[in-house]
Amino acid sequence: SQTIHQWPATLVQPVGSPLSLECTVEGTSNPNLYWYRQAAGRGLQLLFYSVGIGQISSEVPQNLSASRPQDRQFILSSKKLLLSDSGFYLCARASGNTIYFGEGSWLTVV
Amino acid sequence: QKEVEQNSGPLSVPEGAIASLNCTYSDRGSQSFFWYRQYSGKSPELIMFIYSNGDKEDGRFTAQLNKASQYVSLLIRDSQPSDSATYLCAGYNNNDMRFGAGTRLTVKP
Numbered sequence A: 001s002q003t004i005h006q007w008p009a010t011l012v013q014p015v016g017s018p019l020s021l022e023c024t025v026e027g028t029s030n031p032n033l034y035w036y037r038q039a040a041g042r043g044l045q046l047l048f049y050s051v052g053i054g055q056i057s058s059e060v061p062q063n064l065s066a067s068r069p070q071d072r073q074f075i076l077s078s079k080k081l082l083l084s085d086s087g088f089y090l091c092a093r094a095s096g097n098t099i100y101f102g103e104g105s106w107l108t109v110v
Numbered sequence B: 001q002k003e004v005e006q007n008s009g010p011l012s013v014p015e016g017a018i019a020s021l022n023c024t025y026s027d028r029g030s031q032s033f034f035w036y037r038q039y040s041g042k043s044p045e046l047i048m049f050i051y052s053n054g055d056k057e058d059g060r061f062t063a064q065l066n067k068a069s070q071y072v073s074l075l076i077r078d079s080q081p082s083d084s085a086t087y088l089c090a091g092y093n094n095n096d097m098r099f100g101a102g103t104r105l106t107v108k109p
Helices: none
Strands: A004-007 A010-013 A019-025 A033-038 A044-052 A055-058 A064-070 A073-078 A087-095 A098-101 A105-109 B004-006 B011-014 B019-025 B032-038 B045-050 B054-058 B061-066 B071-076 B085-093 B096-099 B103-108
Touching: A004 A087, A019 A033, A019 A087, A019 A105, A033 A073, A044 A064, A044 A073, A044 B096, A055 A064, A073 A087, A098 B045, A098 B085, B004 B085, B011 B019, B019 B032, B019 B085, B019 B103, B032 B061, B032 B071, B045 B054, B045 B061, B045 B071, B071 B085
Parallel strands: A010 A105, B011 B103
Antiparallel strands: A004 A019, A019 A073, A033 A044, A033 A087, A044 A055, A064 A073, A087 A098, A087 A105, B004 B019, B019 B071, B032 B045, B032 B085, B054 B061, B061 B071, B085 B096, B085 B103
């Protein structure tokens, strides 16, 4: 199984509040993992990717951070959310040279 | 900057027609290319990938790659209303997958 679990599926958070989105994957060990964001009507923006435990590459400097505490766990966090953080957050894993997505987490910052 | 560009559309075709979706990329190091379909409010799902110059066919879908022109396309034959979605093109290079903004396709019955 190459299943990707994301939660929560939806959340509404006030500006300035913290955020934690969690992603866990099944299947082969040491997968490459990714966080993407899709703002309303926009394309997919790569936020972070990880090739292993504790290894995080950041694509966009902003108030978000990512961590990979375990081989199959990838967490997206923020200490203080901005309105512009609203969007559809997708966790993905690489299998071979292909990327597969989880079901996504809808974040609305109010 | 590693860019993948798509015509945002919307592209509208009648049922049964051929839909043609296009994509260009700037990163010559990209090794393979992907087409994803995304229904409104859902996560993208993989349709097909291509990594060699030429055509690759899978059912009603044909992907075309021209590395010299840095151009990728997707043809959908016998378009169905269920094909109405946003189609995302992506290029992959060394753990890095970059997406275009997507083309919205509407297939009218």
